[in-house]
Amino acid sequence: xNTVLLAVVVVLALVLLISLLIILSRAWLTDRLxxxxxxxxxxxxxxxxxxxxxxxxxxxxxxxxxVLLAVVVTAVFTHRQRGGKS
Amino acid sequence: MNLLDGxxxxxxxxxxxxxxxxxxxxxxSSDRRRSMMLFIVFGLVxxxxxxxxxxxxIALAEAAIGAGLGGALLMATLRRxxxxxxxxxxxxxxxxxxxxxxxxxxxxxxxxxxxxVLPTVEQTWRxxxxxxxxxxxxxxxxxxxxxxxxxxxxxxxxxxxxxLAAILGIRALGYVRSAYVTEVAFSQLAVxxxxxxxxxxxxxxxxxxxxxxxxxxxxxxxxxxxxxxRLAGYSHAGLPTTRWLVRLGLVVGxxxxxxxxxGLLGWGQGFLHYPVAYAKWWILLIEMLATVSIGMTLTLAFxxxxxxxxxx
Numbered sequence: 153x154n155t156v157l158l159a160v161v162v163v164l165a166l167v168l169l170i171s172l173l174i175i176l177s178r179a180w181l182t183d184r185l186x187x188x189x190x191x192x193x194x195x196x197x198x199x200x201x202x203x204x205x206x207x208x209x210x211x212x213x214x215x216x217x218x219v220l221l222a223v224v225v226t227a228v229f230t231h232r233q234r235g236g237k238s
Numbered sequence: 239m240n241l242l243d244g245x246x247x248x249x250x251x252x253x254x255x256x257x258x259x260x261x262x263x264x265x266x267s268s269d270r271r272r273s274m275m276l277f278i279v280f281g282l283v284x285x286x287x288x289x290x291x292x293x294x295x296i297a298l299a300e301a302a303i304g305a306g307l308g309g310a311l312l313m314a315t316l317r318r319x320x321x322x323x324x325x326x327x328x329x330x331x332x333x334x335x336x337x338x339x340x341x342x343x344x345x346x347x348x349x350x351x352x353x354x355v356l357p358t359v360e361q362t363w364r365x366x367x368x369x370x371x372x373x374x375x376x377x378x379x380x381x382x383x384x385x386x387x388x389x390x391x392x393x394x395x396x397x398x399x400x401x402l403a404a405i406l407g408i409r410a411l412g413y414v415r416s417a418y419v420t421e422v423a424f425s426q427l428a429v430x431x432x433x434x435x436x437x438x439x440x441x442x443x444x445x446x447x448x449x450x451x452x453x454x455x456x457x458x459x460x461x462x463x464x465x466x467x468r469l470a471g472y473s474h475a476g477l478p479t480t481r482w483l484v485r486l487g488l489v490v491g492x493x494x495x496x497x498x499x500x501g502l503l504g505w506g507q508g509f510l511h512y513p514v515a516y517a518k519w520w521i522l523l524i525e526m527l528a529t530v531s532i533g534m535t536l537t538l539a540f541x542x543x544x545x546x547x548x549x550x
Contacts, residue, residue, distance in 0.1 A: 158245045165252040172256055172279070176263055181271070188275050195282045199297075202289055210294035210450040213442065214285060214301045217459065220435055221306025224462040225278060227427060228310045231469050 157205050161198055168194045185229060192222045253290060257283050274312050281305030295382045295450040298442075302458040307536055310465055314540045377517025378447045386452065387521045391510040395499070397454075398492040398528055405488055405535045414473075414543040421471065428470035435463040443529050447518070453491075453525045457532025464537030474545055475537050484534070484545070491531025495524050 168191060175187040196215045203211035260283060264276035281304035288297035369381045369389065376384035386394050439459035445451035468475035478484055498520055499510040507513065512520045538545075 155242055155245065158242060158249070162245055162249050162252065165249055165256070168283075169252055169256050169259075172259060176259075184272070184275060188279055191279050192282060195286055198286055199289060202286075206289075206292070208289070208292075208294050210298060211289055213445065213450065214289065214294065214298045216438065217298065217442070217455065218282065218285070218301045218305065220431070220438060220459065221302065221310075221462050223427070223431060224435075224465055225306060225309040225313070227424060227466060227469050228313045229275075231424070 154205055157201055161201050161205065164194055164198045164201070168198070185226070189222070189226065192218065250290065253283065253287050257287060270316060274309070274316065277312065278305055278309035281308060298450045298455055302442075302455040307458040307461055310462070311536070311540055314542060375514050375517070377512060377514070377519075377521050380446065380448050380450070382450065383446045383452055383521070387524065388510075388512065388517060391495075391499070394528075395492070395495050395510070398495060398531065401532065401535050402488065402492050405538055408539055408542060409544050412543050414541045414545050421469075424466070425470040428466045428472075432463045432466055432476075435459050435466070439463070439529065439533070443525060446525060447522070453528040454532060456529040457536060460529065460533025461536030461540065464533065465540050468537070468541060475541060477534060477537060477545065479545075484538075487530055487534040488538070489531070491524075491528035494527045498524060 171187055171190050171194065175184050175191070178184055178187065196218050199211045199215040199218070203209065203215070257280070260276055260280045264273050264280055267273045267276065281300060285297045285300040285305060288294075288300055366381070369385060372389070373379065373381055373384055376388045378384050378387070436459075439456040442451040442459060443453065443456035446453070446456075464475040464477065478487065502511055502513075503509045
């Protein structure tokens with residue numbers, strides 16, 4: 153069971169690497185923002201499966217914090233893009 | 239069993255490759271916004287690496303402060319300046335070569351330091367055992383919190399003092415500029431997310447007693463709520479509008495920590511040597527107030543100065 157889950161983590165990490173390469177090749181900010189969001193989701197997925205494989209409940213909290221604060225970061229970023237003033 | 243080891247090996251290699259790629263791309267990029275986004279993702283991947291290294295406490299702190307709040311603060315600094323899109327990093331060859339030599343020297347020193355530390359890793363494990371042996375007298379059941387708030391409480395007090403010094407510097411810069419225009423999308427987002435962030439902050443703070451968590455992570459989550467409120471058009475970002483309440487909030491974490499330490503000194507104990515029976519409650523009080531201070535400090539750091547009404 154653990155072997156299968158670990159294989160899943162490896163595949164997710166591989167997708168992480170590939171999407172990073174795609175981000176680095178894109179010029180558009182919107183593309184990159186979406187790709188960064190994708191990386192965030194992948195990171196959360198990896199943490200969730202790792203929580204089961206490594207039997208660490210705290211990784212669930214880490215994933216939850218990542219999800220919540222990723223929204224804040226995206227909000228700050230998009231606000232900037234629309235010419236918001238501070 | 240061999241397959242399992244192989245999979246862990248592949249995972250480690252992939253994470254290292256992603257981390258190195260991100261670091262290089264973030265440093266080499268000439269566009270600051272791009273560098274910043276890559277740096278945020280770097281924080282995220284670093285949190286994964288800490289998790290892989292069986293360090294859930296650092297993973298949690300990295301996710302909350304490094305990837306989450308650090309990113310929002312970095313972007314706030316970009317917003318201050320409208321000319322930043324076009325300006326370039328210094329191109330003068332002397333500057334570039336000087337920086338290169340400096341990085342090489344620093345890198346060599348860090349590598350040398352790491353190699354000299356490696357033989358003492360076993361000693362560190364023994365220190366961990368010493369913490370476990372004393373855990374029953376700390377007032378909490380999580381060894382990291384016991385170290386941060388009891389055995390090495392000095393360090394945490396000084397960290398809070400650094401944060402206080404930083405916000406004093408930011409406030410010296412002047413007033414916060416005019417508030418954001420209210421946007422429906424952001425106010426809806428705030429309605430959903432702010433209660434969740436506050437709830438999560440309370441949970442992370444409480445969890446710190448027996449599992450990874452604590453004041454800094456909880457404070458970062460509170461600041462996340464403050465930043466969202468600010469984006470949603472609340473000019474005070476949920477902070478008190480009265481001047482002295484804001485000041486009190488900023489100081490209370492460091493202040494009460496210090497007062498408790500001095501009080502115990504006057505009581506005939508050592509500085510910050512809590513009596514075993516009450517240790518839990520002192521630690522809880524200090525952590526709660528520190529969370530308030532950290533949350534307010536980081537929110538004000540995002541706003542970048544003294545709120546207008548408070549100044550009036």
